[in-house]
Amino acid sequence: xxxxxxxxxxGFGLGFYVPGxxxxxxxxxxxxxxxxxxxxxLMPDSKKKQTDNSRKAYQQNFAVALTSQxxxxxxxxxxxxxxxxxxxxxxxxxxxxxxIVLSGHWVHxxxxxxxxxxxxxxxxxxxxxxxxxxxxKNLRRLNPGYAEGYxxxxxxxxxxxxxLYSIDAGPPEALSPSARNGRLVVHGGGWGIGxxxxxxxxxxxxxxxxxxxxxxxxxxxxxxxxRRYYMNDPxxxxxxxxxxxxYTFPPFAEVTGNQADRFPPCRNYQDGMYGVIRQTSAVIxxxxxxxxxxxxxxxxxxxxxxxxxxxxxxxxDLWVELGYGIRYGExxxxxxxxxxxxxxxxxxxxxxxxxPDYAASYAEQRSAAEGRS
Amino acid sequence: MQQKVIEIIAEIxxxxxxxxxxxxxxxxxxxxxxxxxxxxxxxxxxxxxxxVEVDFDTFDLEHLKSVDRFSDYVAGLAVR
Numbered sequence: 036x037x038x039x040x041x042x043x044x045x046g047f048g049l050g051f052y053v054p055g056x057x058x059x060x061x062x063x064x065x066x067x068x069x070x071x072x073x074x075x076x077l078m079p080d081s082k083k084k085q086t087d088n089s090r091k092a093y094q095q096n097f098a099v100a101l102t103s104q105x106x107x108x109x110x111x112x113x114x115x116x117x118x119x120x121x122x123x124x125x126x127x128x129x130x131x132x133x134x135i136v137l138s139g140h141w142v143h144x145x146x147x148x149x150x151x152x153x154x155x156x157x158x159x160x161x162x163x164x165x166x167x168x169x170x171x172k173n174l175r176r177l178n179p180g181y182a183e184g185y186x187x188x189x190x191x192x193x194x195x196x197x198x199l200y201s202i203d204a205g206p207p208e209a210l211s212p213s214a215r216n217g218r219l220v221v222h223g224g225g226w227g228i229g230x231x232x233x234x235x236x237x238x239x240x241x242x243x244x245x246x247x248x249x250x251x252x253x254x255x256x257x258x259x260x261x262r263r264y265y266m267n268d269p270x271x272x273x274x275x276x277x278x279x280x281x282y283t284f285p286p287f288a289e290v291t292g293n294q295a296d297r298f299p300p301c302r303n304y305q306d307g308m309y310g311v312i313r314q315t316s317a318v319i320x321x322x323x324x325x326x327x328x329x330x331x332x333x334x335x336x337x338x339x340x341x342x343x344x345x346x347x348x349x350x351x352d353l354w355v356e357l358g359y360g361i362r363y364g365e366x367x368x369x370x371x372x373x374x375x376x377x378x379x380x381x382x383x384x385x386x387x388x389x390x391p392d393y394a395a396s397y398a399e400q401r402s403a404a405e406g407r408s
Numbered sequence: 409m410q411q412k413v414i415e416i417i418a419e420i421x422x423x424x425x426x427x428x429x430x431x432x433x434x435x436x437x438x439x440x441x442x443x444x445x446x447x448x449x450x451x452x453x454x455x456x457x458x459x460v461e462v463d464f465d466t467f468d469l470e471h472l473k474s475v476d477r478f479s480d481y482v483a484g485l486a487v488r
Binding site: 085088089092098099102103104105106107108109172 | 443444445447448449451452455462463464467468469
């Protein structure tokens with residue numbers, strides 16, 4: 036049997052892609068063969084184009100993004116049946132039996148694979164958010180018993196207000212609050228959505244210098260008030276492998292808008308926006324699953340903007356209750372108090388190492404299971 | 409309500425001809441050919457026009473099978 040762990044990501048948002056890459060790297064470092072697959076590779080080009088169009092519309096209008104979550108969808112109608120069949124036959128031939136699933140979309144494919152494989156298939160359904168995100172909610176609507184035969188793994192327990200697992204972004208260690216540069220990162224997640232663009236002026240009036248995520252060259256403004264702009268290569272797509280056939284972190288650079296921007300490959304997570312985040316005093320962002328992971332692993336507090344749907348509202352509540360984040364409105368009322376950020380950073384620092392790393396736990400369980408067999 | 413729903417579809421599609429061709433039995437995705445982004449903008453306009461809020465737990469793709477079914481769904485939201 037094939038011992039490779041296949042990690043099934045989605046490129047819909049970076050929050051269902053980057054954690055998969057981090058888990059893959061950690062498993063490999065622990066001596067376990069692991070590989071990524073991205074759901075969008077199973078979609079015809081016309082559907083991928085539709086995904087691109089949706090991203091642009093969501094960036095331009097947050098109300099459109101929020102409304103998208105009210106409309107149920109059956110992702111099976113977006114699948115290229117021939118591409119699915121090719122992948123399933125490849126997996127069967129390679130006798131793949133270990134999977135980690137980050138998006139509910141993949142469960143339709145996994146169900147078919149379990150019928151086809153002819154041998155036992157072990158799959159974790161890993162919930163990156165504190166509540167079901169749209170892919171899982173749509174799946175549950177189509178099949179309320181979808182989790183039967185899988186192992187469900189939640190990163191968070193919002194009822195007990197607990198973090199059950201962390202995802203390690205690797206070295207270096209989190210910086211202490213006094214070693215940071217005092218700046219703030221302002222971003223809109225992988226897709227650049229939410230209310231972050233409205234906050235620049237108020238934050239700068241309060242005396243903060245900003246590291247701003249841009250999502251197109253039109254968003255790169257002048258370097259006034261100490262502003263710096265950063266951007267992932269806008270031509271990069273999660274479903275495209277690099278020249279060596281690997282999935283990668285998005286190519287990333289500081290951008291000025293004065294010259295043609297070049298985006299070098301981002302070989303390590305800290306070579307991208309995460310490397311900027313870990314040096315700053317806080318991140319101002321919607322409360323996506325990826326933002327929580329970055330916050331916890333880098334020890335950087337989150338100033339929480341409006342959530343993108345009910346699941347991000349639960350993320351937001353959890354981070355506030357744990358003392359790792361503060362709602363933007365509350366922080367604004369305090370006069371954007373630096374001391375509040377320092378306390379949150381200290382809470383995160385105290386929690387360092389307290390939460391088990393998912394990949395390490397997975398590796399331990401595998402090792403224990405193989406020892407018994 | 410049916411006529412207003414058809415007007416909003418024609419507005420979203422930017423096709424005034426739909427005012428003549430669509431009726432209560434028209435399918436919103438097949439006959440009106442609303443794509444996924446247009447459906448989102450259509451729902452936003454409907455929420456605004458009728459002062460209702462569409463909800464994931466009550467809305468079903470079946471409601472898009474005809475203008476009449478969709479109108480009944482919106483009317484049900486309005487009386488809550």
